[in-house]
Amino acid sequence: MSALVVAHHSDGEVTPATRELISAGQLTGPVTVALIARTLATLADQVDVPGVAEIVTVEVAQDAFEPDVYLDVVAALVQERRPAATLVPFSVDGIGYGPGVAARLSLGFAADVHGLALEGSQFLATRSFYGGRIHAELEFPDTAAPVLLLRSGVWAPAEGQGNAGRSTFSAPPRLSRVRHLEFVAPEVASDIDLTEASFLLAIGRAVRDADGVAQFEHLAEQIGATLAASRPLVDLGLISRARQVGQSGKIVKPKVYLAFGISGAVQHLVGIRGAETVIAVNVDPEAPIFEVADYGAVADVFDVADQLARVW
Numbered sequence: 001m002s003a004l005v006v007a008h009h010s011d012g013e014v015t016p017a018t019r020e021l022i023s024a025g026q027l028t029g030p031v032t033v034a035l036i037a038r039t040l041a042t043l044a045d046q047v048d049v050p051g052v053a054e055i056v057t058v059e060v061a062q063d064a065f066e067p068d069v070y071l072d073v074v075a076a077l078v079q080e081r082r083p084a085a086t087l088v089p090f091s092v093d094g095i096g097y098g099p100g101v102a103a104r105l106s107l108g109f110a111a112d113v114h115g116l117a118l119e120g121s122q123f124l125a126t127r128s129f130y131g132g133r134i135h136a137e138l139e140f141p142d143t144a145a146p147v148l149l150l151r152s153g154v155w156a157p158a159e160g161q162g163n164a165g166r167s168t169f170s171a172p173p174r175l176s177r178v179r180h181l182e183f184v185a186p187e188v189a190s191d192i193d194l195t196e197a198s199f200l201l202a203i204g205r206a207v208r209d210a211d212g213v214a215q216f217e218h219l220a221e222q223i224g225a226t227l228a229a230s231r232p233l234v235d236l237g238l239i240s241r242a243r244q245v246g247q248s249g250k251i252v253k254p255k256v257y258l259a260f261g262i263s264g265a266v267q268h269l270v271g272i273r274g275a276e277t278v279i280a281v282n283v284d285p286e287a288p289i290f291e292v293a294d295y296g297a298v299a300d301v302f303d304v305a306d307q308l309a310r311v312w
């Protein structure tokens, strides 16, 4: 039994997360990819990469993602195909239907999975708890085919030209209770490119408010660093999304990464794997950021900022 990968696409492009799932699913051999869309031809070519045995196309009435449509189609497909596991990106869309498929069919389920292994023919999934402090390996003894939402950025995307078989699947027609009306792209300042910066001063929730951000903005300018941030500051509207580092932000590769008041959640750490030297400042000596830091100081970020501003 192979794994079933549910492709994710947007604006006529299959996202890299889909090809990461194809790589992850190889544990039980070449995977089957389900492609759900209104216009299928060019999308199917994009997932025809090595490691895909079959592409199942499902024509639906909607161009854009709608959760109930995916829920019905994927549940019907899983019932017919009985895959070893159903792999879905851990994305806003994936969260919108993956748990529903598992609940409807009484299958095992895990989200934010960042490791996969096989025991016999059954999938084991690794995910983290307590802000990344504990990694747990989950097994699904009472259900043969779990639905697993996989974190992006963990597996290398499958590349190259494949030779997959093609088939079609008829979906039960259904209008979603949640309708897609319009996609509004988040405003991203185009003058900042964190991915090219060699010296980043990244601030976390510890800086608290607009005054804190302004202080560190000033410090970054003084020491010649580019200001970056963890996601909470972006979500609070204190800093532009273009400056967010991590799984749903930018993957950076600076020579030096200063992490000020950032705990080191897995979703943040995914973004700084390519950093040459990580220097962390945090009041909590147990903060996970210290596990990946080359140098660390257990100290208050405001004290360190004052000292740096004075001596630089």
Ligand SMILES: Cc1cc2nc3c(=O)[nH]c(=O)nc-3n(C[C@H](O)[C@H](O)[C@H](O)COP(=O)(O)OP(=O)(O)OC[C@H]3O[C@@H](n4cnc5c(N)ncnc54)[C@H](O)[C@@H]3O)c2cc1C
Binding pocket: 090, 203, 204, 205, 206, 229, 230, 231, 232, 244, 245, 246, 247, 248, 249, 250, 260, 261, 262, 263, 264, 265, 266, 267, 268, 271, 281, 282, 283, 284, 287, 299, 300, 301, 302
């Ligand atoms: C699907 C998904 C995607 C995500 N994507 C991202 C992403 O791209 N990027 C990202 O960053 N997060 C992302 N997150 C959120 C992530 O899980 C964490 O919640 C987030 O990284 C925490 O940010 P933080 O470290 O700034 O805040 P916290 O976890 O609250 O940590 C604040 C830290 O500051 C320390 N501190 C407090 N006061 C001081 C002080 N005065 N001096 C020194 N240290 C102090 C504390 O000890 C603590 O360690 C994502 C989450 C999900 C579910």
